[in-house]
Amino acid sequence: MFNTEKIISDFPILQRKVNGGKRLVYLDSAATSQKPLSVIKAMDDYYRLYNANVHRGVYSLGYEATEAYELSRKKVAKFINAQTENIIFTRNASEAINLVASSWGRANFRSGDEILLTPMEHHSNLIPWQLIAQQTGAKLKFIPLIEPGILDIEQLPQLISEKTKFVSVVHSSNTLGTINPIEKIISHAHAYGAKILIDASQSVPHFSVDVQKLDCDFLVFSGHKMCAPTGIGCLFGKTELLDAMPPYMGGGEMISEVQLEFSSYREIPWKFEAGTPNISAAIGLGVAVDYLSSLGMYNIRQHEIELTNYALSVLQEVDEIEMYGPTENRGGVISFNIGDAHAHDVSTILDEDGICVRAGHNCTQPLVRWLGVPAVARASFYVYNTKEDVDALAASLKKVQEVFSFAAAK
Numbered sequence: 001m002f003n004t005e006k007i008i009s010d011f012p013i014l015q016r017k018v019n020g021g022k023r024l025v026y027l028d029s030a031a032t033s034q035k036p037l038s039v040i041k042a043m044d045d046y047y048r049l050y051n052a053n054v055h056r057g058v059y060s061l062g063y064e065a066t067e068a069y070e071l072s073r074k075k076v077a078k079f080i081n082a083q084t085e086n087i088i089f090t091r092n093a094s095e096a097i098n099l100v101a102s103s104w105g106r107a108n109f110r111s112g113d114e115i116l117l118t119p120m121e122h123h124s125n126l127i128p129w130q131l132i133a134q135q136t137g138a139k140l141k142f143i144p145l146i147e148p149g150i151l152d153i154e155q156l157p158q159l160i161s162e163k164t165k166f167v168s169v170v171h172s173s174n175t176l177g178t179i180n181p182i183e184k185i186i187s188h189a190h191a192y193g194a195k196i197l198i199d200a201s202q203s204v205p206h207f208s209v210d211v212q213k214l215d216c217d218f219l220v221f222s223g224h225k226m227c228a229p230t231g232i233g234c235l236f237g238k239t240e241l242l243d244a245m246p247p248y249m250g251g252g253e254m255i256s257e258v259q260l261e262f263s264s265y266r267e268i269p270w271k272f273e274a275g276t277p278n279i280s281a282a283i284g285l286g287v288a289v290d291y292l293s294s295l296g297m298y299n300i301r302q303h304e305i306e307l308t309n310y311a312l313s314v315l316q317e318v319d320e321i322e323m324y325g326p327t328e329n330r331g332g333v334i335s336f337n338i339g340d341a342h343a344h345d346v347s348t349i350l351d352e353d354g355i356c357v358r359a360g361h362n363c364t365q366p367l368v369r370w371l372g373v374p375a376v377a378r379a380s381f382y383v384y385n386t387k388e389d390v391d392a393l394a395a396s397l398k399k400v401q402e403v404f405s406f407a408a409a410k
C-alpha cells in the first residue's frame with residue numbers, strides 16, 4: 001500500500017551520500033521536509049517558462065503566472081476542506097499567527113481580556129500573543145500540562161470564561177508528538193464566544209485536517225514541512241472574521257483604491273497579501289498538495305504510526321535513553337536524551353553516521369524547561385522514512401552510549 005522505495009526515489013536529495021559516502025538518514029522533517037522532484041520541477045518551470053508577477057501584467061505570461069498561483073490556492077483549500085477565498089498565503093506559519101494576533105488582536109483585545117494558550121506551544125504561537133498582550137493589556141493564561149506531556153483539559157471549565165477572548169493551541173506538538181484534543185477545546189472556546197486558532201504546522205502535513213468539521217476560526221501551517229518550498233505558509237480564517245479584520249500589512253495589489261490620505265482594500269484573501277508574493281513557492285505548494293494527495297493522507301498517517309511505534313520499541317532498548325511524550329495518539333516525532341550526554345553531542349555523533357536529528361529546545365523553551373532538561377534530541381519521521389532508518393538511528397545511539405559511558409569511566 002505504501003511503496004517507500006518508490007517514494008524515496010521521488011526525492012533527489014535522498015539519493016546523495018554524506019560524510020564520506022554514508023547513506024543520508026534524514027530524521028528532521030518536523031523542522032523541514034525534503035522536496036520531491038515534481039515540486040522542484042514545478043518551481044523550475046515557473047522560472048524557465050512563465051516568470052511574471054501575479055495580478056498585474058495584462059499579457060499572457062502574467063495571466064499564466066496568476067492562474068498557476070491561484071490554482072495552488074484552490075488545491076490548498078480543497079486539501080483542508082475550506083473555501084478558496086478563506087486561504088491566505090503568508091511566508092510561513094509564524095507569519096500567519098502574527099497576522100491574526102496583530103490584526104484581530106488590535107481590533108478586539110481590551111485590557112483584562114484573556115488569551116488562553118498552552119505551555120507546549122512553539123515560540124511562534126507564544127511570542128505573537130505576548131506582544132499583543134503587552135500592547136493591549138490582555139492577559140495570557142495556560143492550560144496546564146500533566147505527565148507524560150498532555151494537556152489537563154479537565155481544567156478547561158475553570159480556565160475558559162466570558163473573559164476569554166481568544167484561544168490558540170497547537171494541534172500536534174513538535175517536541176512531544178502529543179496530538180491535542182482540539183475538538184473539545186474548540187467547543188469549550190465557542191461556548192464562551194472565544195475565537196480559536198489551531199497551529200496545524202505538525203498536523204496538516206501528516207494527517208487529514210478538515211477545517212469545516214473542526215469548526216475552528218483560524219488555522220495555520222507552513223508549506224516547507226509538507227514537501228513544499230520554504231517561504232510559503234497558509235492562514236485559513238472564517239469569512240466573517242477575515243472580512244472584519246484590518247489589513248496586516250499595506251502595499252502592492254491588496255488595494256481597491258488608493259488616495260493620498262486613505263485607501264480602500266480588496267476583498268479576501270488578497271486584502272492580506274501585500275506586495276509581490278512568493279509565487280514560485282506557492283506554485284510548489286500546490287504541487288506538494290498533489291503529491292501528498294496521491295499518497296493519501298490516511299496512508300501517510302498509518303505509515304507514520306507504524307514507524308513511530310516501531311521506533312518507540314526499538315529505541316527502548318538503548319541504555320539510559322529517556323523518551324518524552326505520550327505513547328499513544330501521537331505524531332511521528334520522538335524527543336529523547338541519553339544519560340548525561342548533551343543533545344548537541346548526540347546529534348554530532350549521529351551526524352558522523354549520516355543521521356540528521358534536531359537538537360536543542362525545538363523552539364519550545366518553556367516545554368523543555370517543564371521536562372526538566374536543558375535540551376532534547378528529536379527524531380521525526382515522514383513519508384520517505386523506513387524501519388531501516390530507525391534501525392540506523394538505534395545502532396548509532398548505541399555508539400553514543402558507548403562514547404559516553406567510556407568518557408564517564410575515564
Ligand SMILES: Cc1ncc(COP(=O)(O)O)c(C=O)c1O
Binds near residue numbers: 173199202363
Ligand atoms: C508546531 C509548530 N508551530 C509553528 C512552527 C513555525 O513554523 P515556521 O517556522 O515555518 O513559521 C513550527 C516549526 O517548527 C512548529 O513545529
